[in-house]
Amino acid sequence: MSGVMYAVDDLLQLATACFQAAGVTDEDARWTAQVLVRADLQGTATHGLSRLSAYVSGICNGKIKPQPEMKIDETGPATAVIDGDQGLGPVVGKIAMEAALDKAKVAGVGITAVRNGNHAGAMSTYTELAASRGCIGFALTNAQPAIPPWGGRKAYFGTNPIALAAPQKDGQPVSIDLATSVVARGNIIMAAKRNEPIPGGWAIDANGDPTTDAAAALKGALLPMAGPKGYSLALIVEILSGLLSGGNFGYNVGSIYDEGTAPPGTSMFFMALNPDFFIGQSIFETRVSQLAREVTSVPLASGHERIRMPGDRRQRLENERRLQGVPIASETEKELRQICKKYSITMPKSLAPKSPVAY
Template sequence: MYSVDDLLQLATACFQAAGVPDEDARWTAQVLVRADLQGTATHGLSRLSAYVSGICNGKIKPRTEMKIDETGPVTAVIDADQGLGPVVAKAAMETALDKAKVAGVGITAVRNGNHAGAMSTYTELAASRGCIGFAMTNAQPAIPPWGGRKAYFGTNPIALAAPQKDGQPVSIDLATSVAARGNIIMAAKKNEPIPEGWAIDANGAPTTDPSAALKGAVLPMAGPKGYSLALMVEILSGLLSGGNFGYNVGSIYDEGTAPPGTAMFFMALNPEFFIGQGTFETRVSQLVAEVTSVPLASGYERIRIPGERRQELENERRLHGVPITSETEEELRQICKKYAIAMPKSFKPTSSVAY
C-alpha cells in the first residue's frame, strides 16, 4: 500500500519535471490519484506515463492556453489548444458553474482537448457547489456502430452528479462500451486475458486477447442502446464544439505526434432556479432513501447508489493506503529515473496488491 501524500507528491513532481506549471501539476496529480483512491485504476496513475509521454512527443501542451469564447449568457465554446485534459475540463466545468450561478444553467463545449481522466471528477465538482453536473467526452475509435466490425466511436463516457441534503452526491459515471478501454489497456500491460463478450479483433471475431482487442474494437454496452448513447455523446461533444469526431479523434497512446483533439461537453444546472436548492437536495435524499429500501433480490445484501462504492473505497484508502499494480509502480520509477526525481522515502509498499 502507498500513502496518498506520497503518490500526490510523486505525480506532481513528474508533471512539474515535464514542464507543467505548479498549480496545473498539482490538480492533474489529484485527478489521477483520486481515481486510484476510488478503485478506478484505469484512470489513475496507470495513465501518468502516457500523459508525460504525450507532453514529451507534442501530443499534449504542458502549458494550457485555452481560448474561451463566451457565445451567450449560458453558453461558451472552449478551444483547449491541445492542453492538459484535466486542466481544461476543470476550467470548462467552472465556466459552466459561473453561468449557472447567474442564469440557472451553464453549458460549455470543448474542442482540441486531451484525455481528462474520470468524468465524475468534474460532475462531482458541480455537485460540491450545489449544482447538477453533466459531462461527457468523445475519444479515439474503440466501439463499432451496431452491426459494424470496425471501431468508429470512442468509449464516450457519460457522467452526472447531483447533490443531496445528507451524504455524498449521487454520482453516475459510465462508459458506453461493455467495459472501459482502460481496462483492456491494463489487461494488456499485465498480459492477462479479458472476459468473453468484451471485444472483437480486427477481423470482427470475438477475442479475449487484450492486444487483439486494442487493434479491433470494444463492444457497445446493451447492444444498439450503447451504440445510440455513444452517438449521442459524439453529437454533443465532437459536433457541437466544432471539434474532432469519429475517425479523426486521436489518442495519447498512438504513435506519432498528432494531438488527439478530444472534444467534451459540460453542463451545470442550478436547482435554485427550479424548485430551490434546499427542496431539491431534500428530494434527492428522499429518492435515495426510497431506492435503497426496495426489497432485495435473492443473493443481494444491499442496494447501492451510483458513486457510493467509489466514495467508500476512497474513505478506506485515505486511511490505509492505496494499492497500485507492479506495472504502474515500475512506470513511476522509470519516469522518476528519467527526470532524476527522488522517490519518497516511505515509498515502500508493504505488499504487492493488484486491482
Template sequence: MSETFPVATLRAFSNGVFTAAGLAPEDAATVTDCLIHADLRGHASHGLTRIPIYAERLHRGVVNANPRVTVTHTAPSFLVVDGDNGPGPVVSLKAMDAAIETAKAQGVAAASIRASNHNGPGSFYVERAVEAGCIAIAMTNAPPSMAVFGGRDPVIGTNPITFGTPVTGNAPVLLDMATSVVARGKIVEAAKRGEAIPEGWALDRDGNPTTDGQAAEKGVVLPMSGPKGSALAIMVEVLAGVLAGGRFAGSMGNLYKDFELTQDNGHFFLVIDAARGAARTAHAERVEALVAELKGSALASGHDAVLMPGEIEAMRTVRGTETGITLPANVIADLAAIAATVGAPALAGEQAA
C-alpha cells in the first residue's frame, strides 16, 4: 500500500540518512534535493527510491563521503573536473556551478567530469544553468545495460541527454531523456514489484523480446528508435566517458551489484551564456515566441494541447510540492531498512493531506 508524505518530511528523512552515512550536511542536502527533484517531476526511478543504494555505497566506503572535487582549466573555456569518487550529485553540481561561472566570463564553457558516480536526472543541473540565463546540455554515461543496435549483449549504458534554455512565459523548454526506449531504473522498479513492462522495452538474457520485468532486468534494455538511439548513446559515451579519461562501456562498475569496483561515471556539460548570442538579452523572449508559434499549431486528432519538452514535468512539480510525494510500500520498506543500517531516524508516519 502506497503512502503520501509531505516534501519537508521526506527531505528531513533523506538528509538524516545521508549524514548518518557520512556526508557533510551541505552534501547530504545536495543529494536529497536531486532525488526529490526527480520524484516531483514524476521520474520516481531516479528519486527517493535511490536512497538505499546511494547510502549503502557510502556506508560501505565504495563512494567517497568526503571528496575533494578539483576543477582545472585546461583552456579558458574548458574545465576538467575530478570528482574524487564523490556522490554524483555533489560532483555534478560543483562542476555545473564552475561551468556557469566560466560561461558568464567567457561566453561558453565545456566541462569534462571524471571519477564521479550515478548523478540522477540531468535536469537538476541544467535547470541551475537555465536559471542563470544559460543554455545548457548535460550528458552522462552509465554502466552497461543496453545493447547497441543489432546486438544483444549489454555493452553500453542508457546514456541520457538533457537540454534546456531560458524562456520567458510559463512553458519550459527542457528535454531530459535516456537514449534507451526507457530509463533502466523503470525496469529495475518493475522487477522489484514483479510487474510486467510494455513490449519493446527489453530483451531477456537469451536475446528474446520480453514483457517480464524480472527477465528484462537480467537481460538488456533496447535503444530508442533502433539505430538512432544506439548512435546517440555511442556519442554520449565518447563525450562523457572516453573524453573524461574514466571508465566507459563494459568497464564501469554496476551500481546495484558491484561493491568492490568504483563506478567512475563520466559526465559532460556544455553551458552557453545566452546573452552572448546574436539576440543577446532578447533570447528568452525569442524562445517564448517560438513556443507560442508551436503551441498555436493545429491539433492532431486525439490531442488537446501541444506540449513543450519539460512542460508535463513542471506541472507535476507544482502539484507534488503542494500535495506531497507518494511512495509505494516496497520503497517505504527499503527506506526503513537503510535508516536502520546507517543509524538514521526512521521516516515519520505523518502523511500529506
C-alpha cells in the first residue's frame, strides 16, 4: 500500500470543513474529524478518512442527520438508554460514553445502551476516552450484516467490534479493539476500491464458497474469527447492543454504503468502570502497569522479536505520524478532492506530492 503524506492539522481542518459544509455543527464537525484522522494516525486507515466520503454522502441522502435531537432516558442511577436520532456515529458514541462516565463517578459503574446510531469509527476512541478519565472503558457496536452464524452461508451479524481500555500508571492505556470477523469489513471495501484480491480464508461469496474476490466478498459474507468462537462473540455483541437498547439487530441493521435513504439504525453499548469503587484508582493503575511489564517480559517464542500490549503499535504510529505526517491512500485522496470540489474547499498541499511513501 502506498500513499501521500499530509500534515495532521491540515487533514483535521479539511475534514472539519467538509462536515461543516454538510451542515454539521462546528463542535460535532471537529470531533468527528478528530475521530477519523486519529484512525489514520494509528494505522487504521479502514476507519479513517476513507470513511469521510460515505459520512458526507450519508448526510446528503438522509441516512445521517447532521444535527440530531438525541434523547437520553435516565433509567437508573447507573444506566441510561440513548436514542441517537440517526446522528453521526462518533457524536452519538461520545455522548453515550460521557454519560456512562458521569454515572461511574457516582455509582462506580455507568452503562448506556444506544439505538438509532450510525457507524462510529474505531470503538477504541470511546474506551480510551474512558481510560483518560481514570476508568475502564468497554464499548460494543453492531453493524450491517457481514458475517454468518457458524455453519451458515448468509451474513446475519455485523463485524460487531469489541473494545476495552484500561489506564495504567505510566504510559498509554492498555487498549484492545477487535472485530469479531477475521478482518474488519473496511479491509474488503478498500480492496474492492483498488480492484485487488483478498487473502483466502477471509470471506465467502453469495453461494457460500470461499473467495478471494473483494467485490464477491461484499456480496457474500466475511468469516467469523476463530470459527464458532467468533460467531459466539458476535452474538454477545448483538445481545448487548441491539437487543438491550431496543434498537435494530441482525438483518434490520443497515449501512451508510447501501443504496436508498433508510438510516442504518446502528445499536451500541458502552460501560465505564470506576476503579475507586473497587481497589482504588492509584492501586489499580499500578497493577495494570505491573501486568503490562510481566506480559511483555515473557520469554519470546522462536521467530518473534518482542511482545506488545494491545494498543502499543497504534500509539507508536500515532506518535511518529504526528511529527512526520499522515499517509493517505490514493483512492482516499481522490475522494477527498471530490468532496473539496463539491463544497469549494481548498485541498491542502501534501508534504511530499511527488514521492509516495509505503505504509
